[in-house]
Amino acid sequence: MRGGVEGDFGRAAQQIGSAAVSAQLSLQVFADGRNTTAATDTALSDMLEEVDQAVSATADREVDTPDQGTLRAEVLQAANTVTGQIIRGRDIVAGVGEQTELTAVAAELGRAGTELLDLGDRLEAAG
Amino acid sequence: MKSLFAVALGILTAIGGFLDIGDLVTNAVVGARFGLSLAWVVPVGVLGICVFAQMSGRVAAVSGRATFEIIRERLGPRMAVANLCASFLINLLTLTAEVGGIALALQLASSVNPKLWIPVAALAVWLVIWRVKFSVMENVTGVVGLCLVMFAVAVFLLGPDWGQLADQVFTPSLSDGENLAAYWYYAIALFGAAMTPYEVFFFSSGAVEEKWTVRDLAKSRLNVLVGFPLGGILSVAIAALSAIVLMPGGVEVSSLSQVLIPVAEAGGKLAVAVIILGIVAATFGAALETALSGGYTLAQFLGWSWGKFRRPVEAARFHLTMLVLLIVAVGVLMTGVDPILVTEYSVVFSAIALPLTYLPVLIISNDPQYMGEHVNGPVVNAIGTVYLVIIVAASAAAIPLMIVTGAGQ
Numbered sequence: 001m002r003g004g005v006e007g008d009f010g011r012a013a014q015q016i017g018s019a020a021v022s023a024q025l026s027l028q029v030f031a032d033g034r035n036t037t038a039a040t041d042t043a044l045s046d047m048l049e050e051v052d053q054a055v056s057a058t059a060d061r062e063v064d065t066p067d068q069g070t071l072r073a074e075v076l077q078a079a080n081t082v083t084g085q086i087i088r089g090r091d092i093v094a095g096v097g098e099q100t101e102l103t104a105v106a107a108e109l110g111r112a113g114t115e116l117l118d119l120g121d122r123l124e125a126a127g
Numbered sequence: 128m129k130s131l132f133a134v135a136l137g138i139l140t141a142i143g144g145f146l147d148i149g150d151l152v153t154n155a156v157v158g159a160r161f162g163l164s165l166a167w168v169v170p171v172g173v174l175g176i177c178v179f180a181q182m183s184g185r186v187a188a189v190s191g192r193a194t195f196e197i198i199r200e201r202l203g204p205r206m207a208v209a210n211l212c213a214s215f216l217i218n219l220l221t222l223t224a225e226v227g228g229i230a231l232a233l234q235l236a237s238s239v240n241p242k243l244w245i246p247v248a249a250l251a252v253w254l255v256i257w258r259v260k261f262s263v264m265e266n267v268t269g270v271v272g273l274c275l276v277m278f279a280v281a282v283f284l285l286g287p288d289w290g291q292l293a294d295q296v297f298t299p300s301l302s303d304g305e306n307l308a309a310y311w312y313y314a315i316a317l318f319g320a321a322m323t324p325y326e327v328f329f330f331s332s333g334a335v336e337e338k339w340t341v342r343d344l345a346k347s348r349l350n351v352l353v354g355f356p357l358g359g360i361l362s363v364a365i366a367a368l369s370a371i372v373l374m375p376g377g378v379e380v381s382s383l384s385q386v387l388i389p390v391a392e393a394g395g396k397l398a399v400a401v402i403i404l405g406i407v408a409a410t411f412g413a414a415l416e417t418a419l420s421g422g423y424t425l426a427q428f429l430g431w432s433w434g435k436f437r438r439p440v441e442a443a444r445f446h447l448t449m450l451v452l453l454i455v456a457v458g459v460l461m462t463g464v465d466p467i468l469v470t471e472y473s474v475v476f477s478a479i480a481l482p483l484t485y486l487p488v489l490i491i492s493n494d495p496q497y498m499g500e501h502v503n504g505p506v507v508n509a510i511g512t513v514y515l516v517i518i519v520a521a522s523a524a525a526i527p528l529m530i531v532t533g534a535g536q
Contacts, residue, residue, distance in 0.1 A: 011536070014379070021376040025388050035391035038238040039399055043384035050381055110376075117377040121304060 005068045008061050010123030012054040013075050017116030019050040020082045020109045027089045027106040037093055044090045048083065055079045071123070078116050085109045134346055141354020146275055146361055147413035148228030148383075149221070149320040149474040151406065152467055154362045155380045156535075157313050158369030163292055164299035166363050168314050172321025173359035175514045177351050178507065179322070179485050180330045182492040184347045187334035189501045194331035195427040197497055198487040210487060211428045213480035214324050215421060220473040221325055222417040223456040226252065227466025228410035231383040236403050242461060249457045252414045256449055261336045261435040268412030274405030279364040281393035287371045295370065302374075312528040312535045315521045316471065319478030321359070322518075325420040327484060332423040336436050341501065368393070382467060422449040471534070479525045481518040489515060 026043040029035045058076055063069045089105045091097050157165050183194045190197060199207035229252075230244035237244075255264055301310060339347065368389035369380060378385065383406070390402050419435070426433035426445040433445040460466060489511045492503050503511065529535075 014377075018377060018379040018381075022373070022378045022385055022388070025372070025376065025378070025392070026384075029388060029391040034395040035387070035399055036396050039235045039384065039387050039391070039403070041238045042235050043382070043388065046382035046384045113376070124304065 005061060005063055006071065006123045006126045009058060009068075009071050009075050010120045010126075012058040012120075013078070013116045013123060014120030015054040016051050016075070016079045016082055017113045017118075017120055019047040019054075020085075020113030020116060023047040023082075023086045023089060024106045024109040024113060027093075027102055027109065030093060031099070031102040031106065040093050041090060044086050044093065048086050048090075051079055051083050051086070055083075074119070075116075078112060078119070082109065082112050082116070085112065130346075134349055137346060137350035138354045138357075141269065141350045142273060142276075142357045142361070145355055145358020146272065146409045147221075147320075147323070148224050148410050148466075148470050149323060149477075150362050151228070151365060151386060151409070152380070152383065152470045153313070153316050153320045153474055154365040155369045155373075155386045156471070157317060158366030159373040159378055159380045159385075160305065161299075161302070161310060161313065162370040162374055163295035163363070163366060164301070165310070165314055165317055166296045166366060167299065168317040169321060169359045169362050169366075170356075171517070172318045173355050174510075175318075175517070176322050176326060177355050178510050178514060179327055179488055180355070181348055181351045182503065182507070182511065183327045183331040183488050184334045184339070184351070185344060185501060186488070186492050186497065187331045188339040188344055188347065189341055189499065190497045191335065191340075192497075193328075193335050193423060193427055194488055194491060195328055195424050197491050199428055201491055201494060201497070202487055206487065207428055210483045211424055213483040214328065214424050217323075217473065217477050217480045218325050218417050218421045218424065219452055219455060220469065220476060221323060222414060222421065222452055223459050224466055224470040224473045225410050225414035225417055226453070226456045227460050227469060228383070229407060229414060230460070231466055232403055232406040232410060235384060235387065236400075236407075241466070242463075245457055245460045248411075248414070249453045252411065252418060253450060253453050255411075255415060256418055256435070257439055257446065261333070264415055264435075265333070265412075268408050268415065271408035272405055272412055274401045275361050275409060277390065277394065277398050277401045277405065278361050278368060281390045281398060282364050282367050282371070284393040284398075285368070285371055285389065287367070292367060292370065306532075308528055309532045309535055311524065312475075312532045315478045315525050315528065316474045316535070318517075318521055319476075319481070319525075320474040321362070322481060322485075323474070323477045324480055324484040325417050327488060328420045328424055329416045332419070332427070332434070336434055338436070344501075418449045418452055421452045422446070475525055475529060475534075478521050480522070482515070482522050485518055486515060 023044055026040050030040040058072055063072055085105050085108050092099060092102050186194050198210055226249050229248035230241035233244040234241045372389035372392055387399055391399050422445045423433060425448050431444045432442045434442060439446045491497060495502050
């Protein structure tokens with residue numbers, strides 16, 4: 001377990017990235033008609049909580065330098081994108097919105113998740 | 128024919144009853160992080176629980192008394208109170224995790240917030256303990272828990288690269304970003320999940336509930352030696368599903384809902400429904416067992432009247448203990464604590480408490496005063512001693528590893 005501000009932001013980025021990829025997988029199997037509404041909704045709700053936890057930890061973390069402040073803003077911005085997409089996915093699963101959008105939402109979550117996981121790896125290595 | 132049916136039912140119950148929330152969560156977490164490189168821990172844990180469960184069942188069948196009663200008589204109140212404190216607290220932690228597990232599984236079926244399910248689950252557990260016959264309770268949850276066989280089916284439906292999985296099993300290695308301390312921390316967690324102390328006390332007291340005698344020894348041995356290893360295969364299947372579907376995407380498992388993703392991908396809605404039913408049965412069965420184990424240990428230590436073979440009014444303090452345990456578990460869960468986190472801690476603390484549970488069992492099963500000609504043979508003693516060394520090592524390493532890794536982070 002790496003320490004330091006960068007290490008903490010790295011862990012948060014990985015947590016959010018993992019939640020994003022997990023939400024992507026949930027939406028994909030739902031779009032394929034392979035999972036129930038209740039189980040998918042629960043999975044997305046769980047991933048929203050994961051992102052919330054990581055956001056709280058990141059927002060509460062004090063920074064020592066402007067670069068660290070920029071990093072924090074980057075992680076929080078990415079978390080915001082992921083939260084928005086998960087909520088959009090949840091709405092569609094609940095019947096609000098077009099089912100055809102699910103694939104696009106899942107793809108966006110997958111892209112954001114992969115980027116966050118890469119960022120997390122880089123920051124953890126630097127931490 | 129009737130005895131063949133009884134043996135088959137016992138084995139099926141042992142398979143279905145082997146998995147609980149600790150096994151479900153820990154195997155999924157480990158599979159997503161380490162692939163199958165920790166799969167070797169499962170057979171180690173399964174062999175251990177087979178040896179000690181069979182030992183404590185034999186003590187009960189031969190002496191007609193539960194292991195915990197004899198521990199106090201044979202080893203004195205000081206040793207017994209250490210055993211009681213450790214077992215009782217781990218039991219409570221495990222019960223809390225299991226009740227939370229039932230609620231999470233019901234959330235997966237209904238989308239209803241688990242906090243609304245927690246009191247309902249606890250009430251159902253209490254009603255079953257109070258009203259339902261021991262054998263019915265054990266057999267129904269065990270047999271319905273067999274739905275978890277779908278985990279193994281799902282692995283085949285996914286059509287994985289078997290060579291790659293075998294490589295992970297037989298040449299364990301750490302993936303990028305993982306460290307050795309976390310690897311061993313999760314090895315201990317898996318070991319603790321397989322060898323949870325409540326299983327031994329439940330097995331021994333259950334033998335008294337079902338009035339086992341020496342004639343039942345062969346049947347009980349078969350149940351354990353066939354049922355538990357088959358249950359262990361399901362544990363590995365859960366880890367394999369995570370390794371196949373979640374690990375490549377860098378997903379860390381932090382919720383029960385993620386355990387369903389590979390199942391949905393493999394078998395669709397029907398498989399998901401079957402698994403949810405299996406998880407409800409497994410966690411419900413384990414909640415019954417942990418609640419009963421709490422009642423058994425306290426009542427046996429204090430010399431109270433105990434057992435479901437007695438009417439509740441004849442074992443009032445035993446039943447009151449279980450009611451209080453359930454209320455405490457509900458209270459803890461209603462604070463908003465994450466049941467998955469409780470589960471992760473419960474399996475590690477189980478590992479820490481293992482020596483206090485298993486050393487007395489080994490001593491008593493070697494005492495001819497209680498066991499007569501049925502004392503342990505040299506092979507069982509040799510295996511038991513080796514396991515005691517492993518258990519002590521795991522117990523001693525658990526807390527330092529927990530601190531060093533930040534509880535596996």
